[in-house]
Amino acid sequence: MNVHAEDAGFEGWRRQVTYARLRGAGILIPFLILFTVLSLTSSSFATKTNLLNILDQQSATLIIAAAGTLVLVAGGIDLSVGATYSFAGVVSAHFAQRTNPVPAILLGIGAGLLVGLANGIVTTRFRINSLITTLAMSFIVSGCASLVTKGNLLVLFDKPGFGKFARTEFLTVKTSIWLAVAAVLVIGWLLAATTAGRYMYAAGGNAEAARLAGVRVHAVRTLTFVLSGGAAGLAGVIDTSRVLSAQAEAGDTALAFTVLAGIVVGGTSILGGEGAVWRTVVGVLFIALIGNGYILLGLDPLYEQITMGVILLAAVGLDALSRRGT
């Protein structure tokens, strides 16, 4: 019985709105400031080559992070994306050495979808925390990747056909970037406009309430893991095609955490129920700009990681602050 506590109403509501605004614009403003500063301080920053280069390098991260946003919104977390990325890469490389590019690409993405499906089923059906499930899965999948490569670097320099997947230029922009743009748009639309997206917000916001409202929470969460796995698969195939080689250790746990950092810096809550794909895009690019800035301005790269950590803490701190209002 706390009638009045709940009725405390308007003041609290205004405070929340202010925080929401702060957080809503929060990532966009530092991003624009950083972009402007880099444009002014480095002549080579705001060039088409440099910017497209950043996008090309970030295409894999963007795709994985976009899908990872859905996992977080629905109340889960996927730490297996790094391993899945490598696994899909080596699977596609393995088959590219033997068959045509098309089946190799599809098999690579399919491998990612399968890992995602396994993640989804294990976390929902057996009610195991997704942090543990996907951590365990990343070991299993890494092992599988090593089985495929037998510890070798798979090279595809003699398979230029496979390289066309990510390296074809269309309207002077590489297909890796086009693929990333398309994936991000589709995933963002899925979250923002479809019933499935609505259910993801509900499942992450209050799983029991969602269930009682008739939402199939397990199915929705499984879908997010499948999408995350598929995205990691696509990203792995794209990078294999970009560099025409693959190895089992390519995207270890570091990738999973880079992706997570991008999502969280963007402002999606790790507690679920809130977030958006466009935020994640800005978050990932913000982190990429920091790295790019360190290189272009010739700063001591030792400080880059410290900067990253501080920014991550600031992002999470802001999230905690906005929740305290409730």
Place this chain on the structure above:
Amino acid sequence: MARVAPLPATAEGRPYLELLGVAKHFGGVQALDDVSLAVVRGSVHALVGENGAGKSTLGRIVAGALAGDGGTVVLDGEPVAFRSPREALEHGVAAIAQEPFVVPQLTVAENVFLGREPRSGIVLRRRRLEREYARLTAAAGFELPARLSAGRLRTAEQQKVEILRALSRDARLIVMDEPTAALSGQETEQLHGIVRSLVAAGTTVILISHFLREVLELADTVTVLRDGRVVRTAPAAAETEASLVEAMLGRPLTSTFPAKQPVEADAPIVLSVRGLRAPGVEDASFDLRAGEVLGIAGLVGAGRTELARALYGAAPVEGGTVVLGAGVAAGRSPRESLDRGLAMIPESRKDHGLIFGRSSIENTTLSHLRALSSLGVVRRGTERKAARGVLQRCDVRGAQFAAPVRALSGGNQQKVLFARTLLRTPRVLIADEPTRGVDVGAKRAIYDILVGLAAEGLAVVVISSELEEVLGLSHRVLVMRRGRIVAELTGEAMTEGRVLAAAFA
């Protein structure tokens, strides 16, 4: 049977515990208001009252689990203000909760001496621990194997562990909050025996209980609380179940309810329950007709919510049948139930009802999104229009419909839940505590919605801890006690006294 209040053995008539003007409020709700009472040393002092009357709050203040806002607690002549249960324990005041606290992996003896194990340096003296345990059980007058792991004990035995723990710390005042609510008849008898022997040995017991018969049997003195105030304190010998019920209620039935529409005699049966067994529900059977409002009364924990959840498919059903209308089996999940025309408004809107971070519109349409989308894409315009319609019909006020639902007051949040249900009208609606934590104005609005729905031919089940509400809305009332339906009341028989008599028996 009530004994004559014993004279304090030592302290020349001075009460062992005295409360003077104790007050406590939660937010704006005054849970306790100017409560004064005196507890005689070596007696059982019972606290009774309706749900929310403030009994448990009072018990928790005495035991140091809560701090009061005002007033004084005097223990054995000394004013005290415990800041924690630990501090209370150091002064000889222990609490035994309805759900006992034990560490399941440790043995019974280890649990009893948890935190004050006999030891030398950092080495546990196991043999001395068991010796002390044996001495303790002998003094308490009951047996419990020392080496059994506590996780394997039943609730009643775990309570014994708590009692032993209290005794091991030399507790002279024990607060028992609904100690028998989770016990079987035989276990209840055992506990009563223990309480009697404790009191005979000079311990003072404050007993909080819903079970009036138990109170009259055990207590020397009874204090009746209502709305956070003391109605009266009297010797148990001077009370009867009827006099206690009257004191607990103490208010006339007010006509804050819309007029009931008569149920047509040939109205079809839309919900038929036979021998339903589920966690917390035993052998429930009843029928419900279209247009009928069925009230389910009972104490907190009597199985009302469990029954609702089982009917709705939110909890597993262990046996029996539930049939909706002509030959339609009930759903086994909330989704199926909704599709078959059975909806539920859950007990706690915060935990089980609303997605607080999302808008009123999204919360309203959540159960029916498929009807408002094409090929999996939400048709925003249609959605907004449909949601607005029902939200206005349910008179939701206070913030824009696009604002997060947490911005709304409790009453308006509850109305959003009704709006969700009404977006696609079900045939059966179960409303669990539909007006909990809702102000008076919103209450009447919710009553109007419920009665209006019944008039349109919906079958409505209303579960409520507020008796007035159940009686004011329902055509018929079922009373539940310990998981069973123990009474069915209609017409003239629907009185607060009859319901309470069945609920407390």
